[in-house]
Amino acid sequence: MRRHLVFGLENKATPIIGVDIGASTIKLAQFKRDKNILSLVNFGVAPTPEGCIENGKIVKGDIISEALSSLLSLHSFVGKRVSASVSGQLVTVRQITVDDIPRQPLDDIVKWEMEKHISYPIEDAVFDYQVLSRSHTGDGGIKANCLVAAAPLEIVNALVGVIRKTHLEPVFIEVEPFAELRLVDYVSYKRPDLDAKTIVMVNIGSTITSVNVADQSVIRLTRMIPFGGARISQAIASTLGITIERAEELKRESVNMDPQANLEAGTEAERATSAALPIIDELVLEIRRSLNYYTTRFESDRPLHLILSGGTANLKGVADYIEVSTGFTVEINRLLLDVAKYDPSMFAESYLIEMAPMFSVATGLSLREFEAAAARKRSDRKKAKPVEAGESLLTYRPGSEGL
Ligand SMILES: Nc1ncnc2c1ncn2[C@@H]1O[C@H](COP(=O)(O)OP(=O)(O)OP(=O)(O)O)[C@@H](O)[C@H]1O
Numbered sequence: 001m002r003r004h005l006v007f008g009l010e011n012k013a014t015p016i017i018g019v020d021i022g023a024s025t026i027k028l029a030q031f032k033r034d035k036n037i038l039s040l041v042n043f044g045v046a047p048t049p050e051g052c053i054e055n056g057k058i059v060k061g062d063i064i065s066e067a068l069s070s071l072l073s074l075h076s077f078v079g080k081r082v083s084a085s086v087s088g089q090l091v092t093v094r095q096i097t098v099d100d101i102p103r104q105p106l107d108d109i110v111k112w113e114m115e116k117h118i119s120y121p122i123e124d125a126v127f128d129y130q131v132l133s134r135s136h137t138g139d140g141g142i143k144a145n146c147l148v149a150a151a152p153l154e155i156v157n158a159l160v161g162v163i164r165k166t167h168l169e170p171v172f173i174e175v176e177p178f179a180e181l182r183l184v185d186y187v188s189y190k191r192p193d194l195d196a197k198t199i200v201m202v203n204i205g206s207t208i209t210s211v212n213v214a215d216q217s218v219i220r221l222t223r224m225i226p227f228g229g230a231r232i233s234q235a236i237a238s239t240l241g242i243t244i245e246r247a248e249e250l251k252r253e254s255v256n257m258d259p260q261a262n263l264e265a266g267t268e269a270e271r272a273t274s275a276a277l278p279i280i281d282e283l284v285l286e287i288r289r290s291l292n293y294y295t296t297r298f299e300s301d302r303p304l305h306l307i308l309s310g311g312t313a314n315l316k317g318v319a320d321y322i323e324v325s326t327g328f329t330v331e332i333n334r335l336l337l338d339v340a341k342y343d344p345s346m347f348a349e350s351y352l353i354e355m356a357p358m359f360s361v362a363t364g365l366s367l368r369e370f371e372a373a374a375a376r377k378r379s380d381r382k383k384a385k386p387v388e389a390g391e392s393l394l395t396y397r398p399g400s401e402g403l
């Protein structure tokens with residue numbers, strides 16, 4: 001796995017603020033680097049106003065922009081430069097193999113092939129790709145194995161619109177799995193054990209669970225499972241006949257997936273846990289399906305290791321439950337604490353530990369330029385330019401200079 005050497009930012013630009021706008025919460029994170037030491041500037045979370053996100057798309061930009069503004073004003077973030085992510089069912093990441101035909105732009109060949117993998121016209125997509133490898137065929141041809149990411153233009157434009165409306169500067173827009181992978185990659189110098197594993201990043205959010213398999217710093221498989229924590233709360237509410245707000249409280253405080261918890265039968269905690277169980281079981285089944293597909297399709301002798309993130313990773317006992325039911329090792333994504341130093345008088349460790357899994361995407365997004373700065377130093381490339389609406393880089397290329 002690539003080691004990210006850490007060099008100081010050469011330009012005077014303020015560090016990137018990672019912006020993760022989810023269906024349930026908006027998360028912001030910012031780090032700075034001083035003499036090769038990364039430290040947490042700030043992070044903040046606020047509820048996403050109801051009904052503003054549908055299928056990963058911001059449908060009420062004005063309201064989101066207001067929520068983002070008040071979150072920014074609550075915390076002392078520095079500057080206006082942001083990196084944000086797109087996610088959801090309509091965001092596609094695929095490995096495809098195409099014929100690399102001489103004198104035909106590979107861009108066009110990949111575009112034609114990608115058209116088969118998305119449910120909307122390719123003209124309405126923002127897409128980007130990276131050639132992972134090339135191989136010769138018996139008849140003298142060349143095949144290119146590419147990692148392609150695509151998202152509907154309207155999703156990207158709505159996000160860029162909100163960022164601009166909030167008087168922020170969108171510098172990078174990318175797909176969520178790459179932000180999460182960057183965080184894992186970034187800490188790999190501290191966690192050599194991760195090098196020896198195939199990493200499965202499982203982000204259990206509110207409406208979506210994403211499963212992203214990365215081997216040797218390359219995303220091999222991404223899967224979106226169309227439910228998450230919100231469905232658990234709904235199941236608790238309807239089974240116990242209580243409001244969704246009370247179900248949400250019970251889920252956070254009393255549900256415990258650990259079989260050793262020995263919850264007393266008939267108590268609220270036990271009934272809520274029993275209501276949550278089938279949803280988690282369904283999730284586990286979907287994760288196993290994805291991983292079965294992965295292991296039949298891709299050869300790797302590295303064992304699978306699951307890293308759980310998203311707010312639902314904090315459900316008590318969920319990591320152990322998934323570990324036992326999948327047979328793979330599982331850890332909760334608290335890599336935020338490995339990435340940077342923080343001022344203990346400003347941030348309580350226990351709070352950081354609790355929030356870390358929810359902040360995995362915002363953290364990965366905010367690290368974007370530290371990685372790029374290292375690459376720039378190597379290749380002496382120009383400074384990143386802000387994205388235009390509808391124009392963005394969607395893929396994470398380890399060690400590349402980005403836009
Ligand atoms: N301590 C906790 N225990 C259980 N669930 C929790 C806890 N804290 C938060 N959650 C759940 O986590 C979810 C929110 O997580 P997150 O912020 O990662 O989602 P999101 O990014 O807004 O959603 P999505 O990714 O689906 O757009 C909610 O369903 C919430 O109920």
Ligand SMILES: [Mg+2]
Binds near residue numbers: 021022205206
């Ligand atoms: Mg999310």
